[in-house]
Structures are given as C-alpha cells and as structure tokens.
Amino acid sequence: MKKYREGSEGSMFKERIKHMDKYLVIPFLVLSLFSIVMVYSASSYMGLKDYNNPQFYLVRQTAYVIGGLLFAFIGAFFPFRLLKKKKVVILGILLTIVLLLILLIFGREINGAKSWIELPFFNVQPAEIAKATCIWYLAYILSKKQKVIADDFLNSIMAPSLLIGLVVALILIQPDTGAAVVIVAISAIMIFASGVSAKVGLMLSAMGTVLVAGVLELVRHFGTHLPFLRGYQYQRFLAFWDPFALADGAGLQLVQSYYALSRGGLFGVGIGNSVQKTGYLPEPYTDFILSITGEELGLVGILFVLGLFTFMISRIYLIGIRSKRSFESLMCIGIATMFFIQALINIGGVIGLMPISGMTFPLLSYGGSSMLILSGSIGLVANISARDRIERSKALVNK
Template sequence: MRQKFQHLDYKILVPYLLLVVFGIIMVYSASSDILLVNGFKPATYGIKQAIYAVFAVFLFAAVTFLLRLEIFKNTKFVAWFLGISMMLLLYLIILKIFKGSDAAVNGAVGWIDLKVIKIQPLEIAKLALVLYLAYYLDRHDGSFNQGYIIQNLSRPAILAGVMMFLVVLEPDLGGTAILAMIVIVMFSVSGVPAKKAVLCLLAIAIGVFFLVFLIIKWNPKFLQDSYQYRRLMSFMHPFELEQKGGAQLVNSYYAIHNGGLFGVGLGNSMQKRGYLPEPYTDFILAVAAEEIGVIGALAVLALLFYLMWSIMDVGIHAESQFDALVCFGVTTIIFTETLFNVGAVLGLLPITGVTLPFISYGGSSLIVLSTSIGLVLNIAANERIRKEEEAINEH
C-alpha cells in the first residue's frame, strides 16, 4: 500500500478529484432553485451527490491501494461480475414487462429502485464489458491471424450483442451506442487489423445514419408517441417543437448564450429555474456554461480530456495487454459519454440522456467511474513499481 501511494499518478488523481468536487458544486447549484420552489430543502441533491462522492472515493481508494490487480484478471471474478451485470439488465426487462410505464423514467426502464439508492445496471455493465473484453482478448493475444479473426472474436461479439440487445429493450439507445464503442475500440487495439476495425466502424455509422434518415422521412405513426422518437424529432426541429419536447435544447441554447464568455456567476443561472428540464442531470453543462461562461465550461471539458489522455498514456506504456486494454476501455467510456452529452447540449447529436462524467447528478455513474479510475491508478502504480525494480536490477 505504501509503495502504491508513493507511485501515484497525480496526472490522473488530481483531475479526477477536481471533477468530483466541481460536480458536487454544480449539482447543488443546478438543483437548489427547483427544489426550493417545490417545497424541498435546496441542498437535498447537493448533499446526496456529496454522499455518493464520499462512497465513490472510498471505493476508488480501496481499488487503488488495497486490491491486487490479479483479482481483476481472475476467471471466476470476471465471470461473476459479467454474470451479475447481465442478470441486472435482464431484471430490468422483466420489470418493464410486468410494470410497464410505472417503472419508466423519461421513457426508459433503466433503474432498480432500492429506496436508499437507485441502481443503474447499464453503468455496471460498461465496466463489466471492459473487464471481460480485456480478459478475453488478453488470453487470445497473437491469435488474430488473417482468416481466423471472425472465429476468434465471435464469442465476445455475441455476448456484447446480447448485452446491447437488453439495453435497447429498455430502451436506451445512448447506452447501447456506448457499449458498441467499447467493443469497437477494444477490438481495434487488441490486434485486429486497423483496416477491418475502421471499416466496421464506418459500416455501423452509415447504418445508424441511414436508419435515422429513414425514420425521419417515413415518420411512422406507431412511433410518434414514443418518448425516444419525440426526442429525435425535437433534435431535428427544436424551436418548432419547443412545446412538445424541444424545450431542453432550446433552453440549452439560451443558457449558453446568456452565459457568454465569462458567465453570470455561480448560482445565478436563469434557465435552471424551471425553464431547462432536469438541469442537474444530462444538461448540467448548459447550466455550467451560463454560470461560469463558455471559457469555464471549456476548462471543465479540457480537464476531462486531460484525464482521458493521462489514462491513455498509462495504457500505451503498460507492459500487460490486459492492463492496456482496461485503460483503453475506461477512456472509451469517459470519451463517449462526454461526446454524447456535449453533442446533445450543443444540438449536434440527438438527446439520449447520457450524463456528463463525474459532473451530472447520479450515484451509479459516479461510483462505477470512480472504481474504474481506481483500477487505472492501480495499474499505473504497478507499472511504476515494476520499472523502478527493473532499473535497480540493471544496476
């Protein structure tokens, strides 16, 4: 433990802690006015986020300092973790069948309510998929020869496909896309020829674009009452459909415009006061842009990208393929979530409900991401210890 503490990678630790603290501040700021208007204590969500953060940092510290990396490479651990995540996803589908809209939040059945906390199985599934793919691809390192690639990757591809299918049924298209990106990136860096990986990515992108184009042109009646369909149409025509789902995007524009370069001051956002729906979740960046300005929002995004680069750097220099793949997988989760969230806030991508990593309100996301960062720091510390021992042995 002492060795790991001495070899901490502060390029990862400091941005992570800064983002968590900023997230608590922004959740309080973005939620306090709405809570007060509705007769609740203004600090309710801020306190909850702080409690989630304390628990998340505790898990982060445990994974970083107390657990050995061999645990995460163990066959039984990977199988149990993956199995539990799949069972939780399956439970959501059962919940949807028997309870229907009563169990839905924003059109999707994506949470298990334990009263004390709501668990979002998708968040657990993301890390479970990363660990499983890292384990499987590490075990098959060097076997992706021409002519055997499809055969070698069929098992993880099918399993990931089943996982994505369960998430689609919730329905959660944003979560499905994140899982797909994890698979594509981890396949790409595991020895699969880059040309095949790029062609696969292009095929998926073209397929999604064609599907969206077809839905918009066809405008099917059986989809028109769907929450996800209304979100898609609101993305295409936000001002025309402001009263029918476009309010989030329209008020996001207003918030960013009001904030200008330097913002109106922390806590002084107007759009969070009933205009921007649920401003403390997937549109918290719009509130941040209004309060701390475009420059402040860009600084937050720069911190996120610096964290991603630092994690990638650990992966690039890792001796073990398993360690490298875990780092690339964790980076993919953070990058894709950031991309989808920022794209939705700016109106460049459809609104999928994907939250901003470490910043948006929610316990499941913060806890799983913190656990992931702890795992990366554990890898980084072990790499530094290994290199130091090698240098001593050479002399």
C-alpha cells in the same frame, strides 16, 4: 513472521501511494469536488420546489462523491489477479445479465423507460454496471485471443460479440439507447486495439458510419412506422433537426440549453445566478449540467471543465498504451473510451450536434451509480499506473 508480513504490506501500501499518477488523480479529484458545487447550484431551485429543501440534491451528491472516492481507493489497491480469474470474470458478467433481467421485471418505469432498481436507500442503475463489466470481460477475453485475432478475426470475436450483443439487447429493451451506444462503441474500440489489422479496422469503421447514416435516413423517412422507434424517441430526432419549430415541446430542452449558453457568454452570470435552472431547462443538474455551467461560469468555465476532462482521458489512454500487459492495457483503453463516448454524447446533445439521449456528463452530473462506477474505474487505472511505475523503477535500480 507476522510482523514481517505486516511491515511488508505497509511498505507496499506506501510505495503504491508514492507512485500514484498525480496527473490522473488530481483532475479526477477536482472534477468530483467541482460536481458538488455545480449540482448544488443547478439543483437548488428544484430541491426547494419539490422537497422544500434547496440542499436536497447537495446532500446526496456529496454522499455519492464520498462513495466514489471510496470506490476509487478500493480500485487503486484491488488485487488485479482476481480480475484475471476466469470464474470471477464469468460470475461478473452473469450477475450483470441477472441484474438487467431483474430490472426489466421489477424496475420502475419513468418517462417510458426502466432504468433503475429501487432499493431502500439507493437506486441501482444496471446499465452503468454493465458498461464496466463489459470492459472487464472484453479486456480478459481479448487479451487471451490477442495472438490469433489478427489471423482469425471473425472466429476470435464471435463468442464475445454474442455475449456483448445480449447485454446490449437487454439494455435496448429498457430502452436506454445511450448506454447501448456507449457499450457498442467501447467494444469496437477495444477490438480494434486488441491487434486487428488496419484493413479490418478501416472496413468496420466504414460499415459503422454507413449504418449510422442509414438509420438516420430511415428515421427521417419512416418515423414511428419503424418497429424499433418509440414515439418519444422520434420526437427527439425531430427536435434535433429543427428544435425551434418544437420549442414548446420536444425541442424545449435544446432551445433552453441554447439560451443558457448564450446568456453565459464568456465569463458567465456568476455561480448560483442561472435563470434557466428555475424551471425553464428540464434536468438542469443531470443531462444539462454543462449548460448551467456555461450560463453561470461562461465559456471559460466550460473550457476549464473540458480541458481538465480531456487531460484526464488522454492520461488514461497513455497509461494503457504504455502498459506492457495486454489485459491492463485493454482495461485502460476501454475505461478511457467509456469516459470519452459518454462526454461526447452529452456535449452533442447539449449543443445540438446529436439527438438528446439522456446521457449525463461523467463525474459532473448528479447520480450515484454513475459516480461510483466511474470513480472505481479511475481507481483501477491508478492501480495499473502505479504498478507499472514501480516495476520500471525497480528495473532501473537492478541495471
């Protein structure tokens, strides 16, 4: 009996590998490995300057990518029945809230914000964990309410909205406005995808647009007199509206980003030959790695990254749409939206279409928590896709 079970498990493993979606896995692997190259190129000067070691960030990013691949592998074979258990879901969201509270109490403040819990060998960023946990929680609760949400919209979303609101509030206190915006956007898209009528969806979209426009006008007219706006955040808005007027201060990053992209032209100045990374452009290997990519590899390099990234996101959405299980479908939609919104905010900041928020580019920028969470999420999508493919192939055989 034991031999049979082992053989069965081995056969299941091979079958899962066989049906893994290569159109999802290959772009993920290419982007992850490409991040090692670009982080090394973008960080070598800072590593030499700050640590007397140009490979300082290279070693760490390589470790993060290897860890990310491990998380992706685990996600690809993780038993989904555990993710659908109520007690496990509640435990996950409670642990996330506890981590956010620990961060506010013991987190180290850097540049006016508490974003990391420092551990001996690794810094944990609870906001990244919160994004994944919120997707998981919403996929679970909305899949349970899918049959009634269209008829009783407000009562159906009241409890989940309050819980997500608590998580967002704890993140805003850090403050991490970018992560809060990402979670709100993910939540809105997942609610729309769960069976809400088109009329309600359009109404909420219009309300959201008016709210964003209203906040921008309030910031423009009242600035730091607003209780929710800190001084450095207001400076980011001023830099967004007129970066060259603040080129020596708040507008420095955006102006230098423009210089990097302009210098790169169509084909770039060559890998490793960026000038802007040598002290001119702050955060060249995190928030502005796309600017360095543009400088060194030109517009062609940026289009390669964005094309591969767009293809991967489209594939995740497609897997979600094709899935016949509501939980799995909502998980995919939430994960794809997480990638899309983060990339949109980062690109918007890099080219001056949005205020700079400190949002990194998914899978490309330097960072541990982000790489592990995003890679694990890709693994879960690959898991969903493989299981759906196996079921479809078995259904065809039985016919």
